[in-house]
Amino acid sequence: MFDLFSDIFTYRDNALTRIDPRAKLVIALAALIAVLTAERVVLPLCVFGVCLGTVATLRIPAKLVTARLAAPLSIVAVLVVIQTFFTGTTPLFAFTVAGWHFTAKAEGLRQGALLGARVLGSVSVVFLLSVVTPAHRIFQAFRWFRISRNWLEIAILMYRYIFVLMDQVADLAAAQRLRLGYTARGRAMRSFTALAGSTIIHSLEQAKRTHDAMRLRGYRGTMPFGPLPALGRRDRLITALCLIGIVSARLLEWGVSK
Amino acid sequence: MDGIWTKKRYASRFAAVVAAIAGVLASLPAPAFAMHISEGLLPASWAVLWYVVAIPFVALGLRELQRRNEEFPYFKPLVGLVGAAVFLISCMPIPVPTAGTCSHPCGTGIAAILIGPGLTVVVASIALTLQALFLAHGGLTTLGANIVAMGVAGSYVGFGTWLIARRLGVPWIAAAFLAGLLSDWATYAMTSFELTAAFHAGSSFSAMFSLILIAFVPTQLPLGILEGILCAGALRFVRNRKPELLRMAAAGGAA
Numbered sequence: 001m002f003d004l005f006s007d008i009f010t011y012r013d014n015a016l017t018r019i020d021p022r023a024k025l026v027i028a029l030a031a032l033i034a035v036l037t038a039e040r041v042v043l044p045l046c047v048f049g050v051c052l053g054t055v056a057t058l059r060i061p062a063k064l065v066t067a068r069l070a071a072p073l074s075i076v077a078v079l080v081v082i083q084t085f086f087t088g089t090t091p092l093f094a095f096t097v098a099g100w101h102f103t104a105k106a107e108g109l110r111q112g113a114l115l116g117a118r119v120l121g122s123v124s125v126v127f128l129l130s131v132v133t134p135a136h137r138i139f140q141a142f143r144w145f146r147i148s149r150n151w152l153e154i155a156i157l158m159y160r161y162i163f164v165l166m167d168q169v170a171d172l173a174a175a176q177r178l179r180l181g182y183t184a185r186g187r188a189m190r191s192f193t194a195l196a197g198s199t200i201i202h203s204l205e206q207a208k209r210t211h212d213a214m215r216l217r218g219y220r221g222t223m224p225f226g227p228l229p230a231l232g233r234r235d236r237l238i239t240a241l242c243l244i245g246i247v248s249a250r251l252l253e254w255g256v257s258k
Numbered sequence: 259m260d261g262i263w264t265k266k267r268y269a270s271r272f273a274a275v276v277a278a279i280a281g282v283l284a285s286l287p288a289p290a291f292a293m294h295i296s297e298g299l300l301p302a303s304w305a306v307l308w309y310v311v312a313i314p315f316v317a318l319g320l321r322e323l324q325r326r327n328e329e330f331p332y333f334k335p336l337v338g339l340v341g342a343a344v345f346l347i348s349c350m351p352i353p354v355p356t357a358g359t360c361s362h363p364c365g366t367g368i369a370a371i372l373i374g375p376g377l378t379v380v381v382a383s384i385a386l387t388l389q390a391l392f393l394a395h396g397g398l399t400t401l402g403a404n405i406v407a408m409g410v411a412g413s414y415v416g417f418g419t420w421l422i423a424r425r426l427g428v429p430w431i432a433a434a435f436l437a438g439l440l441s442d443w444a445t446y447a448m449t450s451f452e453l454t455a456a457f458h459a460g461s462s463f464s465a466m467f468s469l470i471l472i473a474f475v476p477t478q479l480p481l482g483i484l485e486g487i488l489c490a491g492a493l494r495f496v497r498n499r500k501p502e503l504l505r506m507a508a509a510g511g512a513a
Contacts, residue, residue, distance in 0.1 A: 036302045068394040075296045122298030123394050130391045150320045155384045157338025165342050193491025196347045200496050203343035204503040211332040221331045
């Protein structure tokens with residue numbers, strides 16, 4: 001869970017981690033819009049290929065890539081199956097399983113493939129963003145998009161303390177398991193509710209301690225955010241080039257679709 | 259329809275396939291996978307619409323946060339920590355006996371009881387953003403839809419149930435159970451509604467909505483009950499050991 005959720009790989013030094021997070025967010029949003037509005041599978045699949053290739057170049061562990069993509073891939077499989085067999089009118093092929101007749105249809109397959117490609121393309125964009133940008137820098141970049149300061153404060157606190165509480169919960173769960181707390185269904189449920197209750201108690205107590213510590217450091221109800229530096233020339237250039245690339249690809253795809 | 263199947267047979271096969279798929283998805287070994295709509299799944303128009311629906315609720319929650327923070331300066335750290343706890347609770351796998359697999363609670367019911375529904379929407383929006391960014395669960399494009407399902411529907415139904423049950427004189431433990439149960443079911447119902455709205459295309463809206471709901475019954479019915487037990491059990495645990503902490507969390511609010 002820790003490896004899956006943490007942003008440890010974003011602290012490596014490479015060409016992508018050096019780009020300003022605001023530029024990366026703008027590029028990612030543009031790519032998401034292009035994928036979401038695509039009318040054919042080619043553009044989303046190209047985006048998926050580029051993102052996955054970049055992730056491989058950055059040597060992100062295959063285990064992490066598989067874990068992150070497992071759910072979206074299964075959703076893609078589901079979408080293709082549902083759409084192929086339940087929408088459309090032009091039969092492609094048919095088969096019978098245990099007396100049930102299934103007919104695959106061309107329109108459904110096309111629609112399912114498009115939806116699946118969109119999911120893969122957009123998931124890979126966000127995945128790439130998350131392995132080259134630390135969480136706190138993403139939150140920092142959100143300020144540039146005029147996201148509420150209160151929302152950001154809570155987000156920063158939440159992200160910080162998820163890991164603190166995660167350690168405590170792991171210790172508690174291990175202690176419960178050592179005391180055979182999960183050996184029977186009823187006992188497991190009692191252990192589970194006790195674990196959830198303990199997590200809440202820990203969080204409320206930690207909130208008091210955190211507030212006291214923050215007050216000692218001058219906190220008076222609002223976290224101070226420093227001014228955002230202007231976007232550098234190199235970052236502006238990268239953003240412009242990427243946006244031109246994405247818009248051109250989208251227009252090309254639109255022209256082919258027409 | 260192409261005339262190969264009758265409407266009834268089509269419906270039963272659709273439900274069977276969705277149920278099988280729900281089972282497969284529920285058995286995936288990935289953490290924190292309550293039912294969220296995946297990145298890129300909703301068409302652009304629907305994604306924008308659900309953002310438009312979600313934003314006022316998040317704004318209301320943020321206004322409430324500002325108001326309560328002026329009254330109680332510890333309030334922001336408290337909401338952040340409760341949010342972190344609820345996020346972790348929603349990552350804890352609980353066994354679903356009927357499906358023979360593990361699934362995950364939403365945690366919005368207990369959060370709504372602890373800090374109120376408005377702030378739960380804020381916490382849910384952050385949790386969903388973190389899940390979209392770092393777990394590939396849910397998504398940035400489907401964030402609005404997921405906030406409406408988990409944050410708005412889950413927390414307001416959960417809190418409403420808690421409030422009504424308490425006013426009717428229902429014991430607090432039963433009220434907490436009902437809040438957890440209904441907040442979970444409301445989340446799934448809303449997600450089904452959102453998926454149906456986006457994908458029913460030529461077929462009947464109500465028929466497809468009912469089918470998706472029915473198809474998810476084998477996992478969601480027991481999961482809702484387990485979430486109710488979790489909500490009541492966790493609340494009882496805190497009340498028995500540190501009741502003063504609940505009063506602190508509920509400053510001007512719920513529990």
